[in-house]
Amino acid sequence: xxxxxVMIIFATFLLTVPWxxxxxxxxxxxxxxxxxxxWSLFATSTNLxxxxxxxxxxxxxxxxxxxxxxxxxxxxxxxxxxxPAFGLxxxxxxxxxxxxxxxxxxxxxxxxxxxxxxxxLIFYFLAVSMKWLTGGDDGINFPxxxxxxxxxxxxxxxDSNFQYFFILATVALCFYLMYLVIGSPLGKAFTxxxxxxxxxxxxxxxxxxxxxxxxxMAGFLAGVSGALFAFFGRYxxxxxxxxxxxxxxxxWTIVGGAGTLFGPIVGTTLFILIREIVSTxxxxxxxxxxxxxxxxxxxxxxxxVGLWQxxxxxxxxxxxxxxxxxxxxxxx
Amino acid sequence: xIETLLLLSLNGLIWGLIIALIALGLSVIFGLLDIIxxxxxxxFMVGTVLAWFVLETTGNFWIGFVLVPLIxxxxxxxxxxxxxxxxxxxxxxxxxxxxxxxLILQEVVRMTFGATPHRMLPxxxxxxxxxxxxxxxxxxxxxxxxxxxxxxxxxxLNYTKIGTWxxxxxxxxxxxxxMGIPAKLIYILTFGVGFALAGFGGVVAAPITTVDFRGGVDxxxxxxxxxxxxxxxxxxxxxxxxxxxxxxxxxxxxxANPTIARISSLVLMSAVLLLRPQGLFKGFAK
Numbered sequence: 165x166x167x168x169x170v171m172i173i174f175a176t177f178l179l180t181v182p183w184x185x186x187x188x189x190x191x192x193x194x195x196x197x198x199x200x201x202x203w204s205l206f207a208t209s210t211n212l213x214x215x216x217x218x219x220x221x222x223x224x225x226x227x228x229x230x231x232x233x234x235x236x237x238x239x240x241x242x243x244x245x246x247x248p249a250f251g252l253x254x255x256x257x258x259x260x261x262x263x264x265x266x267x268x269x270x271x272x273x274x275x276x277x278x279x280x281x282x283x284x285l286i287f288y289f290l291a292v293s294m295k296w297l298t299g300g301d302d303g304i305n306f307p308x309x310x311x312x313x314x315x316x317x318x319x320x321x322x323d324s325n326f327q328y329f330f331i332l333a334t335v336a337l338c339f340y341l342m343y344l345v346i347g348s349p350l351g352k353a354f355t356x357x358x359x360x361x362x363x364x365x366x367x368x369x370x371x372x373x374x375x376x377x378x379x380x381m382a383g384f385l386a387g388v389s390g391a392l393f394a395f396f397g398r399y400x401x402x403x404x405x406x407x408x409x410x411x412x413x414x415x416w417t418i419v420g421g422a423g424t425l426f427g428p429i430v431g432t433t434l435f436i437l438i439r440e441i442v443s444t445x446x447x448x449x450x451x452x453x454x455x456x457x458x459x460x461x462x463x464x465x466x467x468x469v470g471l472w473q474x475x476x477x478x479x480x481x482x483x484x485x486x487x488x489x490x491x492x493x494x495x496x
Numbered sequence: 497x498i499e500t501l502l503l504l505s506l507n508g509l510i511w512g513l514i515i516a517l518i519a520l521g522l523s524v525i526f527g528l529l530d531i532i533x534x535x536x537x538x539x540f541m542v543g544t545v546l547a548w549f550v551l552e553t554t555g556n557f558w559i560g561f562v563l564v565p566l567i568x569x570x571x572x573x574x575x576x577x578x579x580x581x582x583x584x585x586x587x588x589x590x591x592x593x594x595x596x597x598x599l600i601l602q603e604v605v606r607m608t609f610g611a612t613p614h615r616m617l618p619x620x621x622x623x624x625x626x627x628x629x630x631x632x633x634x635x636x637x638x639x640x641x642x643x644x645x646x647x648x649x650x651x652x653l654n655y656t657k658i659g660t661w662x663x664x665x666x667x668x669x670x671x672x673x674x675m676g677i678p679a680k681l682i683y684i685l686t687f688g689v690g691f692a693l694a695g696f697g698g699v700v701a702a703p704i705t706t707v708d709f710r711g712g713v714d715x716x717x718x719x720x721x722x723x724x725x726x727x728x729x730x731x732x733x734x735x736x737x738x739x740x741x742x743x744x745x746x747x748x749x750x751x752a753n754p755t756i757a758r759i760s761s762l763v764l765m766s767a768v769l770l771l772r773p774q775g776l777f778k779g780f781a782k
Contacts (some may be wrong), residue, residue, distance in 0.1 A: 220588065267770055273771050277532070278724045279766060281717050286762045293755040407717060411534060411595060418592045448607055454599030461589040461596075462582045 166476060178332060182325045191324075198435050199329050200429075201335045202392045207416040207428035208342060209385035214414065215423030216346065217378040218358035220273065222410050223280030226264070226287055227383040229405030230257035231390025233291070235297060236400025240306040241297070246320075246395075250284075254384065260287075261383020262376075268374035272361070277418065281407050291402035303401025321395050331392055338388055343425060345381065354378055395457035419460040421467025430468050499629050500706050501750040506626070508746020510635050512739035513642035514701045518715065518720040521693030523734045526723060528666045528686045529581060531590035535598035536719060537712025539691045542601055543568060543698015544707045548616055557619035560699045561641070565692040572691025576684045584683070596711075605709040613708035638700045645696055646735060649689075653731070662686055666729075718742075724766060725768050727775020737776060741765075 177184070178197075185193045206228055214218040234253025238244040244252065264283045271279055291298045298304065310320040311330060321327040345351050353374050356364040365371045381481075394400045412435075420431025435453060442449035463473040522536045543564055575577040575597055583589040618634035626636070653659040664672040665682045673679045705711065722741055726733035741761060748757035768776060 214588070220591075267766070270770065271773055274728065275724060275769060278720055279769050282721065282762050282766050282769070285717055286759055286766070289755050289759045289762070293753075293759075360695070408713065411591075415595050416593045422588065449604050450603040452597045454596040454603065457596030457599070458579050458594050461586075461592045462579075465583065465586060465589055475643055 170295070173318060176236070181332075182328050183431055194324060196436065196440050197391075198331045198396065199302060200433050201331050202389050202396060203413075203416070203436060204429040204432040205335050205338055205389035205392070206386055207413045207420070207432050208339070209382040209389070210410070210413040211417045211424075211428045212342065212354075212382045212385065213378060214417060215427070216354040216358060217375060218272075218361075219269070219378070220277045220414075221379075221382070222277045222278045222407060223264075223268075223282075223284035223412065224386045224413055225380065225405050225409035226280075226284035227257040227261050227386035228390035228393070228409065228413075229284075229287070230260045231292065231387035231392075232394040232400040232404060233390075234387070235391045235394035236304045237297065238304055240304050244309075246311045247311045250391050250395075253394065254387045257387025257390065258380055258383050260433065261380045261387075265376045265379035265383070269372060269379055269424055281410075284405060284407055284410060288402060288405040288407075291405055298400075298402055301402055303399055303403070305399050308395070308398050321398075327396065331396065334388065334392060338385055339425070342385070346425065350374075350377070352480040397484055415457055419457060419464075421469030424467065424473075427467050427469040434468070497750075499549075501747065502627055502629055502630055503631070503748045504746040505743060506631060506746075507635070508743040508749070509739065510639045510642075511701075511704075511746070512742030513639050513646070514697045514704075515715070515718060515722060515742055516735040516738035517642055517649075517697040517700070518694045519719040519726075519734050519738045520646070520731060521690035521697075522719045523723045523726070523729070523731055524662075524686055525690040525694075527685055527729045527731075528662060529576075529580065529584065529590075530595065531584075531589055532587055533690075534591055534594040534716070535575075535601060536594075537714075537716030538598045538601040538689070539568065539572070539694035539712070540698045540701070540715055541709065542571070542605065542713035543695035544702040544705070544711055544758060545605050545698075545709070546695065547699040547702040548609070548614060548707045551616065557703075560702075561696070564699045565696045568695030569688040569692040573684045574688035575691070580687060581680070581683070602709050602712075609707075611709065613706040613711075615706055616703045618703035629702050634703055638704060641700050642697070645693070645700075649693065650731070658682075658685060677692035705752060725765060725776050727777055730775055730777060733775055733777035740776075 181197050182194055183189070183275070185197065188488075206224065209227070210224050213221045231253040233420050234256035235249045238249035238252040242249075242252075245489075254305060264280070268276060268279050268283065292300050294300075310318040311326070312319040319326050321330070346354075353369050354363070356367075356369060357371050357374050361371050364374075390404070416431035416435055417428045419425030419434065420429065434456070438453055438456060439449055442452055446452075460468065466474070497680070518536070518540050521539065522533060525533050525536070544565055544566040545561040547557070550563055551557050579593050579597055580590065595695050598711055614748065618632065620634045620637060622633050623630040624629075624633050624636070636663055653663065661672070661677045661682050662685070664675070665679050669679055717739065719738075722738035723734050724739035725741070726735070746763045748760055752760070
């Protein structure tokens, strides 16, 4: 009940951001919220692997980078328009995820974390050295193609309202897909593999294939967020492929609550808001971010969403007992 | 041609010895506390920065070899007690916690030391003729110091009471505690020793690399790779893998540019990980 009310308020807020936020504070925050949405999607790709399948990936930035460069190179070098470039970014990152996943998901736990870092470093260094294609660390700036054009009227990211709603719609669609997958038999198979891969294989699940599927799906999510970020910044750069970007996604996920649908949004929002609010007043905002990360894991080991759910359970406990105590809260 | 190869392999070998020190620190923390320490590269960076401060204030570089590991040990013990102890046993949380530590260390260094990288002059200038090439004396000294520290660490681990306790807690915490070994204290000491090793590596490396608040970022993956390729928990294997990695990169650098060398060593590493995930040296050392 409370959760539904929170959801409705949250959705209403997101749908009215371009009008409420400038009225309340400053139009600048609309683009910050758009950025938060994009990075939440990136964190979700880490969450799908770590939170639902139990694979600790430290290399999601690789697929973010492929999404970014698919768009950047597509527009700048191949002269593609909006949708083909968007598609190129997503296909490139999914293809990369398939190739990397075929090798990587043979390993688990520490080994998986290391091989994903190694893969992303290989392509980071390649991107840095192939300056003619990628622009290296400086990156490539590209002109923005229109998203839709009907005759003489064009809709493009140059219109900040259109940009915001396009990002919101895309991210919402991805979250809806994620929600569908988690509720599906495949999603249950993910959780089974996370909880115990030996038992999962004994009941006839193909653990390797399930992990590979999740890896490619995570590549898709990271690729979409990278492609969106490229259009958002009109820019693609190798720096976004470095391992510390992957690490940040992981931190946002765990602080928000790994294995919950909304955890990555909460974590990402928290960290980006702190960065944006504090960095205008104080140069050394990293100190606050670092302290927050430490405090979060000490006092909310299940993430902020986990803390919230535990709190709700405690408030609801007396009433829930009267009804059906055997009712199990579903995973989502 | 031969001279470049020799020079770069020697550079690689010496850099490998330094990395071996840092990776050993990482491996000890990894093996005993079972935490993934994202801040370990920054421990090395703190070592280089402290070496710079020691040289600036006392005018003597050599004091740093005693003072810096000591400061690092205390810092490590404090970090373990305050940050790691409350979340012990949860590897995923340790990533976030040490990420926080890493941010704080980098930012504190940026506040005090500044954002611009500095170069330090080696305390011993000049070159010496080695295998037909002119080679910097300090680098040879650095190799000797790293070797000495590696040796001292293995003696400490194998022949002292604390070292034996550390191995005991790593092997079986329950039994060790039942035998009266103060496991909590050992965890604190281990983290301190890990930080001190990285700090010592930082002092040795300070005149060879640049002193920069982001100096640990590139090093961290290399150390993790050495730990994994050497075999989790296999300390001699970790040291050997670190030396092998850096040496190989040096050799490849003599025929290709540094980025290509880095990429090819990473590709080789993935092959090792996939073919022998239990580490290169399984069966050699126990």
